[in-house]
Amino acid sequence: MANVLRNSAKFGFSGVLSQLSIHSRHGRECVSPCFSLQQRNNSTSPKIKVDLDNSTGVAVLRMQSPPVNSLSLDFLTEFCINLEKLEMDKSCRGLIITSVSTHTHTHTDTDTVTQSHKTMIHTITPPVCVVSQTLSKVSSTGLDIITLPVCVCVCVCLVSQTLSKVFSAGLDIMEMYGKSPERCGEFWKAVQEMWLKLYGSNMATIAAINGSSPAGGCLMSIGCDYRIMADNPRYSIGLNETQLGIVAPFWFKDTLVNTVGNRAAELSLELGLLYSAPDALKIGLVDQLVPEDQVLSTAQDTMSKWLAVPDHARQITKSMMRKQTIDKLLSNREADITNFVSFITKDSIQRSLRMYLEMLKSRKA
């Protein structure tokens, strides 16, 4: 555990502030007035919101990165920064990780808002000047010209983007497709860091899984101490990597084995299974199912039981259970990055990823 914390010191706070205004997945920049607004509530960063209740010592970390909370390099960096801050805050003893269902993004200055299926104008705060226009845009195929209604908002307007019903869609596939080996290596290091920090956390951690949680989303869930999932037939969870033609690394596998045992992990990984909530409960991939609107409150009630155990006893026990698994990655980090980069940049793997991406998009159409 100490190793994990020492290692995590590499993500020093000097880099923290500069990271918070980096470009989003869609290339939109969070400009400085937006950042200063967030500084007033210093627990909010663009893709993640953290509320620490000082009376209970429990923090709720809400992922708010539309459309599907995919784990991009930006997202992972913010996640690690937030985790590190909480870890160092002695008043914080427990962490609940969940997804918000609505994401509010603050835009400043002149901003263009397209009304797509996932974006709607939520509130416009005066003073504001709205000018109706039409915007010609080349579609992603590069073939069609489409015309969208747009509003050009001058001054400040608030826009709300709706998140899909997901906890997290896992690693951002766009970070693994068509990227340079250097960039892939940087991304993979951030994935490792996220897992090391979470699996090795001194805090009691609960995943409040209020949506689907495939692959990296599942890894994040099983990195916690306890999992509560919404009993919704539309949601699924699992390490489905083989379905994408890729292979879950040894530390994904180890975490799953530690959670559900060897046989269930073997079936689950080889077949790339995504489990419904009841099936996930059956194999022990999640610990409890509750109605969707009770996921967070149940996590809070459950956390109070975890925090009734003296911290030092719980932490030493957790370390005893997880240290070997953590040390295995710590002593193989560079080799693991090299493996990932050489695997993911192979033509055949890139083709699999492209087909998978096309399948995701065509499914929607």
Ligand SMILES: CCCCCCCCCCC/C=C/C(=O)SCCNC(=O)CCNC(=O)[C@H](O)C(C)(C)COP(=O)(O)OP(=O)(O)OC[C@H]1O[C@@H](n2cnc3c(N)ncnc32)[C@H](O)[C@@H]1OP(=O)(O)O
């Ligand atoms: C020799 C051994 C060496 C080993 C070396 C290591 C090997 C590599 C290991 C890599 C491990 C990988 C882990 C991962 O996490 S991979 C990601 C896996 N994730 C998935 O399979 C989930 C895919 N998504 C979905 O199933 C659905 O999107 C979901 C159920 C989550 C939500 O469905 P919904 O209908 O609500 O939303 P859409 O499908 O319409 O999606 C909305 C848009 O989001 C895009 N999207 C979805 N998921 C991702 C993603 N993971 N990354 C990036 N983008 C994603 C989707 O395409 C839609 O985009 P558009 O609106 O532009 O069409």
